[in-house]
Structures are given as C-alpha cells and as structure tokens.
Amino acid sequence: xxxxxxxxxxxxxxxxxxxxxxxxxxxxxxxxxxxxxxxxxxxxxxxxxxxxxxxxxxxxxxxxxxxxxxxxxxxxxxxxxxxxxxxxxxxxxxxxxxxxxxxxxxxxxxxxxxxxxxxxx
Amino acid sequence: xxxxxxxxxxxxxxxxxxxxxxxxxxxxxxxxxxxxxxxxxxxxxxxxxxxxxxxxxxxxxxxxxxxxxxxxxxxxxxxxxxxxxxxxxxxxxxxxxxxxxxxxxxxxxxxxxxxxxxxxxxxxxxxxxxxxxxxxxxxxxxxxxxxxxxxxxxxxxxxxxxxxxxxxxxxxxxxxxxxxxxxxxxxxxxxxxxxxxxxxxxx
Numbered sequence: 001x002x003x004x005x006x007x008x009x010x011x012x013x014x015x016x017x018x019x020x021x022x023x024x025x026x027x028x029x030x031x032x033x034x035x036x037x038x039x040x041x042x043x044x045x046x047x048x049x050x051x052x053x054x055x056x057x058x059x060x061x062x063x064x065x066x067x068x069x070x071x072x073x074x075x076x077x078x079x080x081x082x083x084x085x086x087x088x089x090x091x092x093x094x095x096x097x098x099x100x101x102x103x104x105x106x107x108x109x110x111x112x113x114x115x116x117x118x119x120x121x
Numbered sequence: 122x123x124x125x126x127x128x129x130x131x132x133x134x135x136x137x138x139x140x141x142x143x144x145x146x147x148x149x150x151x152x153x154x155x156x157x158x159x160x161x162x163x164x165x166x167x168x169x170x171x172x173x174x175x176x177x178x179x180x181x182x183x184x185x186x187x188x189x190x191x192x193x194x195x196x197x198x199x200x201x202x203x204x205x206x207x208x209x210x211x212x213x214x215x216x217x218x219x220x221x222x223x224x225x226x227x228x229x230x231x232x233x234x235x236x237x238x239x240x241x242x243x244x245x246x247x248x249x250x251x252x253x254x255x256x257x258x259x260x261x262x263x264x265x266x267x268x269x270x271x272x273x274x275x276x277x278x279x280x281x282x283x284x285x286x287x288x289x290x291x292x293x294x295x296x297x298x299x300x301x302x303x304x305x306x307x308x309x310x311x312x313x314x315x316x317x318x319x320x321x322x323x324x
Contacts, residue, residue: 034149035156053153054179057146058186065194073148073321078126079155080148080322 018051018059020101023068023086023094031072031085034060060084068093124155128165135173139181143262146187148322150180187262195266202310203303211302219294228290235297236285242304243275250311261322264314271307 025040026032032040037060038051063069068090072083086094124132133151141147154176158168202208222231250268254260278284284296 033152033156035153052179053150053176054182054186057149057183058190061187061190065190065197071321076152077123079129079152081152082149 017101018055019063020094020097021051022056022059022063023090023097026069026084026086027091027094031083033081033083063090122159122162124159124165129155132169135169136180139177141180141184142260143187143191143265144259145261145318145322146184150183154180191262192266192270195263195270198263198310198314199267199270199307202306202313207309208302208306211305212299215298215301216295219298223290223294228293232285232290232293232297235301239297239300239304246304246308247272261314261318264311264318267307267310267314 021041022037025037029040034053034056038053038056041049041051060069064071064084068087069084070087072085073080074083075081129151132154133147136147136150136154141150154169154172157172158165161168219231219235226234278300284293288296
C-alpha cells in the first residue's frame with residue numbers, strides 16, 4: 001500500500017526495494033534520521049529517486065517493530081530528533097536482502113541479455 | 122536558517138490539529154518538516170504553507186500507517202507478556218489465595234470482594250493513566266493502544282459475558298484468579314512501556 005507513495009522513476013521496477021535501500025544506507029552510515037535518508041537517496045541518485053514521508057516512515061517503523069532497527073532520540077537545536085540504527089538482526093537481514101537483490105539483478109541481466117541476443121540486438 | 126522555538130511549536134500544534142495525536146510520531150514529523158524548511162530560504166509562513174500543500178497528504182497517510190502498526194505492536198506486546206511464565210505463576214498464586222479464602226468465607230463474599238477490588242483497581246488505573254497524560258493530553262502510541270485494547274476487552278467481559286451470573290463457584294474462582302493476574306500483567310506492560318518512552322524521550 002505505502003509503495004503508492006514511493007514516487008520514483010519507473011516505480012514498478014523498484015517495488016519491494018524500499019526497505020533494502022533504507023537498510024543499506026543505515027549499514028553504510030551507522031545511524032540516520034528520516035529526513036537525512038530522503039536527502040541521501042536523492043543525492044546518490046542525483047534526484048532520480050525521491051522517497052516520500054508517506055513511504056519512508058511506515059517502512060522505518062515496521063523495521064523498528066520487527067526488531068531490525070533501534071532508536072535513539074536526541075535533542076538537536078530546539079527539537080527532538082529520532083535516529084535509527086541497525087540492530088544485530090537488522091545487519092543479518094541487510095546481508096540477506098542485499099544477496100537476494102544481487103541475485104535478482106544477475107538473473108534479470110541474464111534474462112534481458114539472452115532476450116537481446118535472440119532478438120538480434 | 123534555524124527555526125525559532127515558536128516556529129517549532131507552531132509546526133507541532135498544526136500537526137496536532139491535523140489529527141496527529143501521538144507525540145512519538147509528531148516529534149518525528151516536526152523534526153522532518155523543520156529540517157526541510159531550514160534548508161530553504163525565504164519567509165517561514167510562506168514556506169510552511171507551500172510544504173503542507175505538497176506533503177500534508179503523505180504525512181497523514183504515514184500517520185494512519187503508524188496508528189495501525191502501533192495497534193499491532195500493542196497486541197503483540199500484550200500477547201507476549203501473557204504467554205510468559207509470570208502470567209501463569211500469578212494466576213496460580215491468585216487461585217491458591219482465593220482457594221484458601223474459601224475455607225474461611227463463603228464463595229459469594231469472596232466474589233463480591235474480588236469484584237469490588239477489581240473495580241477499584243481499574244478506576245485507579247484509568248485515573249492514573251489520564252492524570253499521567255497531563256493537561257496537554259500527551260499520548261504515546263503503543264501505551265495508548267494498550268490502554269484502549271485493555272479497556273475494550275474488560276468492558277466487553279464485564280458488560281456482555283458477565284461471568285458472575287452463570288459460572289459456578291469453582292470456575293468463578295479460576296476466572297477471578299486469571300482476571301487478577303491479567304490485570305497485574307497489564308500493569309507490568311504499562312511500566313515496561315513507560316520506561317521505554319522515558320528512556321527515549323526523557324520525562
């Protein structure tokens with residue numbers, strides 16, 4: 001449902017990848033807050049992908065509820081900021097999701113490559 | 122440009138008035154909006170109005186998802202605590218206590234004492250919960266959902282099932298023992314959640 005709000009180029013191709021993207025970013029950056037994640041994705045993809053609030057926060061909260069993320073709340077300037085960090089189970093889940101994604105990409109490349117050959121591209 | 126305390130309060134109040142009632146999600150959304158607004162130049166009021174025009178629906182959708190998830194988490198937490206050995210031990214202790222009391226008093230007296238004590242305990246619990254939210258009615262999601270689920274469950278049992286009317290005395294003792302253990306378990310759940318929120322957000 002929330003993927004509806006995950007506005008990005010060719011969104012059906014990215015279906016199901018939001019959680020993997022978040023976990024990968026957290027694995028690389030240690031701890032991050034919501035707005036930071038959206039900006040990081042925008043920066044890495046040079047504005048091609050845009051994770052909206054309606055997609056990001058439900059995903060973060062679900063990962064937290066599943067025990068894959070832990071939360072630290074800190075006062076920054078004049079407000080509270082919620083930082084997310086991978087737990088041990090989150091780290092394992094990230095590795096497994098990335099392996100799955102890699103496998104998927106490899107299979108897709110093989111499929112697309114073989115189709116191109118047959119079609120004579 | 123850093124936002125002032127008044128501007129942060131304005132964002133928080135706006136979100137509250139838009140139906141985002143839980144503090145834990147509101148803190149996060151306030152920070153998100155404030156950080157986004159700090160990244161742009163210009164007039165705060167105009168930038169805020171523009172931001173809300175573009176993002177309000179997403180924020181409300183996120184809030185709805187958060188509410189549903191908090192409900193699921195509350196149910197999961199209650200069930201996990203009820204599945205723990207402590208609940209069984211408490212039920213047995215209460216049953217032994219009630220059984221011992223039946224040797225001294227009649228079952229009717231014990232049932233009345235149990236009913237009265239449970240009613241008083243629940244009233245104290247409700248009063249404490251309402252009081253702890255303060256005059257600004259500060260609510261945290263999972264704790265509020267646990268309260269709602271427990272209130273509805275007890276209300277249904279007391280009002281519709283009415284075990285006192287049709288259970289025989291032996292089974293009634295079991296019912297009161299389990300009910301008392303359930304109530305204590307809910308108090309433990311509340312304490313657990315209060316400590317978690319205090320640790321995260323301070324007092």
